[in-house]
Amino acid sequence: MSKVLILYGTRYGTTKEISDEIEKVIQDKGMATESFNLKEVNQKNIPPLDQYNGIIIGTGIKMGMWTRTVKSFVQKRKAELKKKQASFGFYVCCGEAQKDINTAIEKYVNPKLEKIGIQSALIDAFGGAYDLREGSPISGMTRKIIIASLKEDPGIEDPEGKLHDYRDWEQIRDFANQFVEVLKK
Numbered sequence: 001m002s003k004v005l006i007l008y009g010t011r012y013g014t015t016k017e018i019s020d021e022i023e024k025v026i027q028d029k030g031m032a033t034e035s036f037n038l039k040e041v042n043q044k045n046i047p048p049l050d051q052y053n054g055i056i057i058g059t060g061i062k063m064g065m066w067t068r069t070v071k072s073f074v075q076k077r078k079a080e081l082k083k084k085q086a087s088f089g090f091y092v093c094c095g096e097a098q099k100d101i102n103t104a105i106e107k108y109v110n111p112k113l114e115k116i117g118i119q120s121a122l123i124d125a126f127g128g129a130y131d132l133r134e135g136s137p138i139s140g141m142t143r144k145i146i147i148a149s150l151k152e153d154p155g156i157e158d159p160e161g162k163l164h165d166y167r168d169w170e171q172i173r174d175f176a177n178q179f180v181e182v183l184k185k
């Protein structure tokens with residue numbers, strides 16, 4: 001049975017939910033999966049990558065950056081990832097993708113993978129979410145900046161106290177299905 005390793009980095013939980021959906025689609029296709037939140041696992045305990053038929057890594061974007069844990073994993077395991085390039089999928093979850101997916105890929109995926117020196121067989125960028133409901137971890141100055149940027153959207157008058165979710169679940173499931181096809185090649 002094919003086995004897929006699914007890794008993600010998230011600051012506010014949005015990418016975790018995307019990763020869970022991708023995992024579900026892959027399992028529904030009859031493949032086994034192993035999934036890790038890179039912040040919650042000692043990276044040394046992630047098995048050698050040649051044990052897997054495919055690998056997917058996703059990260060949220062903050063101030064233009066991947067999560068620290070995704071960056072360190074990709075850098076440290078570069079040699080192994082290079083050998084698995086044909087079955088390596090990568091995505092970002094970010095505000096930019098809400099406006100233009102290709103721009104998001106050009107900003108947050110291609111130059112960064114290139115700099116590290118690896119390629120991915122399947123790349124995507126998904127819109128993100130901003131949780132401004134009670135108990136939200138987005139506070140202080142950051143919250144003010146997010147609210148100001150949400151207000152630029154003519155459809156939003158008062159962003160406070162709401163969840164603003166721009167994820168396209170069809171696009172996310174499509175990515176997972178395409179990844180399964182990549183593995184079949």
Ligand SMILES: Cc1cc2nc3c(=O)[nH]c(=O)nc-3n(C[C@H](O)[C@H](O)[C@H](O)COP(=O)(O)O)c2cc1C
Pocket residue numbers: 009010011012013014015016059060061062063064065093094095096097127128129130138142146
């Ligand atoms: C403080 C902050 C900074 C952000 N910076 C960027 C950015 O530079 N570019 C971008 O496209 N999206 C940016 N976003 C949007 C996030 O990528 C989006 O909220 C995403 O859902 C976060 O993913 P996560 O919850 O998995 O960390 C930012 C969001 C926050 C709250």
